[in-house]
Amino acid sequence: MGGPVTLTDTFGRVHRDLRISLTDRCSLRCTYCMPAEGVPWLQKDSLLTTEEIVRVARVAVEAGVSTLRLTGGEPLLRPDVVDVVSRLSTLIGPDGPPEISLTTNALALPRLAQPLVEAGLTRVNISLDTLRQDRFVALTRRDRLDDTLAGIDAAVGARLAPVKINTVVMRGRNDDEIVDLAEFAAERGLHLRFIEQMPLDAGHTWDRGTMVEAEEILAALTSRWELTEMPGRGADPAQTWLLDGGPTTIGVIASVTRPFCGACDRIRLTADGQLRACLFARTETDVLSVLRSGASDAEIDAAIRRCLLGKKAGHDIDDPGFLQPSRPMSAIGG
Ligand code: SAM
Numbered sequence: 001m002g003g004p005v006t007l008t009d010t011f012g013r014v015h016r017d018l019r020i021s022l023t024d025r026c027s028l029r030c031t032y033c034m035p036a037e038g039v040p041w042l043q044k045d046s047l048l049t050t051e052e053i054v055r056v057a058r059v060a061v062e063a064g065v066s067t068l069r070l071t072g073g074e075p076l077l078r079p080d081v082v083d084v085v086s087r088l089s090t091l092i093g094p095d096g097p098p099e100i101s102l103t104t105n106a107l108a109l110p111r112l113a114q115p116l117v118e119a120g121l122t123r124v125n126i127s128l129d130t131l132r133q134d135r136f137v138a139l140t141r142r143d144r145l146d147d148t149l150a151g152i153d154a155a156v157g158a159r160l161a162p163v164k165i166n167t168v169v170m171r172g173r174n175d176d177e178i179v180d181l182a183e184f185a186a187e188r189g190l191h192l193r194f195i196e197q198m199p200l201d202a203g204h205t206w207d208r209g210t211m212v213e214a215e216e217i218l219a220a221l222t223s224r225w226e227l228t229e230m231p232g233r234g235a236d237p238a239q240t241w242l243l244d245g246g247p248t249t250i251g252v253i254a255s256v257t258r259p260f261c262g263a264c265d266r267i268r269l270t271a272d273g274q275l276r277a278c279l280f281a282r283t284e285t286d287v288l289s290v291l292r293s294g295a296s297d298a299e300i301d302a303a304i305r306r307c308l309l310g311k312k313a314g315h316d317i318d319d320p321g322f323l324q325p326s327r328p329m330s331a332i333g334g
């Protein structure tokens with residue numbers, strides 16, 4: 001292919017993590033992500049085929065990507081998700097096969113956890129924002145808390161350890177459950193990460209003024225445990241602490257108040273074949289058209305590098321001139 005075996009942007013950041021959105025559809029309607037109704041779904045003929053996804057992933061892996069994360073929308077709604085994992089698991093990069101992980105609402109894990117592991121899935125991140133049934137219904141607009149909890153058990157049972165749990169903290173909605181959720185995770189050996197809510201909701205209702213900040217999350221945890229920060233964060237978006245000396249760890253993803261853009265190694269592929277250098281990017285690189293014009297692998301590689309050339313130093317959420325991207329999170333791939 002000729003290019004160096006790293007995907008480097010103009011700030012010298014080496015990109016090793018490709019997040020692939022398998023669909024923009026979802027079985028929940030989390031308020032911070034999707035509207036209750038009237039979601040403008042992506043056009044069916046613009047969705048990447050499995051062949052096309054695997055091809056872009058192969059070129060990226062050959063260029064140095066070492067982690068493939070499947071996301072959405074809800075990735076487990078893609079009917080051939082097990083086949084996608086199995087085909088991705090045959091790829092080989094300069095440092096060997098990539099790690100394949102999945103971010104999911106877990107509803108389909110009781111049925112799919114074991115087949116996914118057998119296909120080559122190595123890790124899973126599960127979203128859980130509350131342990132209370134009434135709140136779960138209010139936050140996701142679906143009565144599925146029991147299914148989510150069963151999905152978490154299925155992931156643990158399928159030995160997808162460590163199972164990570166993602167919790168978006170919202171003022172007045174679940175910010176009084178920080179300790180309860182951390183205890184729930186500690187009892188089950190789960191790695192919980194609290195996430196600051198980001199301006200990515202379809203309804204554009206995010207409010208910086210009322211957002212729950214990392215400081216508040218840490219204060220709630222400190223009221224119950226002694227926190228010891230873990231070293232060696234690398235490109236991990238989560239800053240991690242030991243609770244009372246360990247072994248339980250708690251992470252905080254403070255995208256807004258403690259941005260980690262300087263170490264970002266992520267690039268995203270949407271379900272309709274657009275490459276995005278950042279969640280908050282306002283431009284995309286159309287690899288769908290490149291693929292469907294009969295392009296060579298070298299041209300796909302060039303499209304990935306072109307996308308990275310436009311990557312900015314940071315997302316500037318705290319800048320007064322910040323503009324929310326027009327795609328909601330569910331159509332970008334979280
Ligand atoms: N459906 C899957 C799930 O919920 O895990 C995968 C896609 S979801 C978009 C990926 C992650 O993004 C989830 O952990 C979700 O909580 C998070 N997320 C969605 N909207 C967000 C927002 N506005 N701010 C922060 N995190 C968000």
Ligand code: SF4
Binds near residue numbers: 029329
């Ligand atoms: Fe669906 Fe995940 Fe968005 Fe919730 S956060 S609506 S589960 S895509």
